[in-house]
Amino acid sequence: MEATTFCVSPSTLAVRSSAIVARRSASADRSVGSAADSGKDWLIIDDLVDTGRTAQEVRRLLPEAHFATVYAKPAGRPLVDTFITEVSQDTWILFPWDIEPQFIQPISKRL
Numbered sequence: 001m002e003a004t005t006f007c008v009s010p011s012t013l014a015v016r017s018s019a020i021v022a023r024r025s026a027s028a029d030r031s032v033g034s035a036a037d038s039g040k041d042w043l044i045i046d047d048l049v050d051t052g053r054t055a056q057e058v059r060r061l062l063p064e065a066h067f068a069t070v071y072a073k074p075a076g077r078p079l080v081d082t083f084i085t086e087v088s089q090d091t092w093i094l095f096p097w098d099i100e101p102q103f104i105q106p107i108s109k110r111l
Contacts (some may be wrong), residue, residue, distance in 0.1 A: 039065030048093060049076030053104070 039062025042092040043075060049055045055076050071093055072083035087093065 038063055042066070043068065045069070047071065047095060048087075049073065049080050052076030052079045055079035 034109045040078070042062055042065035043064065044058055044065050044067045046054075046067070046069045049067075049069045050073050052075050055067065056079060058065070059079060066082065067080045068082040069080050070084050072080055072086050073091070075089055077083070077086060
């Protein structure tokens with residue numbers, strides 16, 4: 001089984017050429033979304049679709065890909081094929097990778 005990754009920069013919605021190069025095999029590089037590949041048989045997984053701006057870029061690059069997210073907000077919901085949980089547009093989701101670790105003194109030391 002092969003895995004191919006690519007990155008869309010949501011802060012600028014600019015897809016840099018170095019970010020959209022995908023490796024299909026050890027010997028062949030190609031650009032994602034080229035005329036040769038519309039995304040058929042691709043699975044795109046994201047943690048969250050919010051406003052849908054990043055999802056629109058992914059759809060532009062790979063229109064036939066199956067797009068799955070864990071969380072979907074109403075503005076981006078129409079752009080995904082599968083999601084696990086729909087949340088309101090104003091809900092802030094705090095992911096573990098967004099949290100800075102903080103030391104908490106063990107309970108035994110606080111007594």
